[in-house]
Every structure is written in C-alpha cells, then in structure tokens.
Amino acid sequence: MKQQITTFLTFQENNSEQAMNFYVGLFENSKIIDIQRYDKAGPGKEGSVMKATFELNGKQFICSDSFVKHQWNFTPAISNWVECENDKQLETLFKKLSAGGSVMMPLDNYGFSKKFAWVADQFGISWQLNFQ
Incomplete structure (x- = not known):
C-alpha cells in the first residue's frame, strides 16, 4: 500500500x-x-x-x-487553505464558515492576496480562504 x-x-x-x-x-x-x-x-x-x-x-x-477529554482542542496554527474559484465562492464560504465561529482576519486585501479571510468555524477548525 x-x-x-x-x-x-x-x-x-x-x-x-x-x-x-x-x-x-x-x-x-x-x-x-x-x-x-x-x-x-x-x-x-x-x-x-x-x-x-x-x-x-x-x-x-x-x-x-474522542471518548477521552483532552486538555487541548483545535488551534489556528493548523488550518485548511481554500483556494476559491471566484469572489462569490469566497464570500459564501466566509459567511457559512464564520457563522457561530470567529473571524481572525476579515475579508480584505492583505497585499499577498487581493481577497483573503481567516476564520475558525463553529467546531473550532481554522480555514484560510483566498481568491487572487
């Protein structure tokens, strides 16, 4: 294998x-x-x-x-990078993934990207959303 x-x-x-x-x-x-x-x-x-x-x-x-309650949970140090196909897709994902979660970097032009956002969803999983 x-x-x-x-x-x-x-x-x-x-x-x-x-x-x-x-x-x-x-x-x-x-x-x-x-x-x-x-x-x-x-x-x-x-x-x-x-x-x-x-x-x-x-x-x-x-x-x-996990049936064991650990002293840790998800961290934004590890995140899922999503290369979006268009602006609409990025905005839809931003809205749905940030609902009930948190926005670490709001939708904006950060120089390295024309449109980028970093969110943690309602489950604590981090997502970096990008559209060039």
Whole structure:
C-alpha cells in the first residue's frame, strides 16, 4: 500500500458527524466514505463516531469523537487553505464558515492576496480562504 498522509480531526464534543456533514455540504466533489461507530460495549458513547473517513473536494480527511477529554482542542496554527474559484465562492464560504465561529482576519486585501479571510468555524477548525 502506498504511504498516504491524511488530516485527522479529533472532536471532543461528540459532534464530528455534524461537522463532517456540514463540510461535505459546503464543498463540491465531497462525500462521506465510511463511518465506524462505537457500540454499547464502548469505550466511547454508543453511536458516536469511532472513525469516519470523508472527502472535501477530493481531499481525504478522517475524524472521530474522542471518548477521552483532552486538555487541548483545535488551534489556528493548523488550518485548511481554500483556494476559491471566484469572489462569490469566497464570500459564501466566509459567511457559512464564520457563522457561530470567529473571524481572525476579515475579508480584505492583505497585499499577498487581493481577497483573503481567516476564520475558525463553529467546531473550532481554522480555514484560510483566498481568491487572487
């Protein structure tokens, strides 16, 4: 098997499936590939996501609901860079991804980009949105 590097998102609020469905609905060429759930034997909450694989515009991600409450969560130091096809796409993603989240850099021309924004969504995942 060819070595592959895949982003793994560890959710701590049993909301990985909600996040995954939100992201798949935002990006074209996206789908849920597989979901494995905890059963009543645990160790996670029954029905929560043990491991799920999904694609966003053809890029594979893995996520899970952690049954261990960690002392950390998502950080903007690691983010998803989205190269938008047009201004409208960038503005739509900005609006939907920042709803319930936070804006770290509002939509603007920052010199390195004609239109750029950096947001953390409602789940704490960071997104850098760019349109040249």
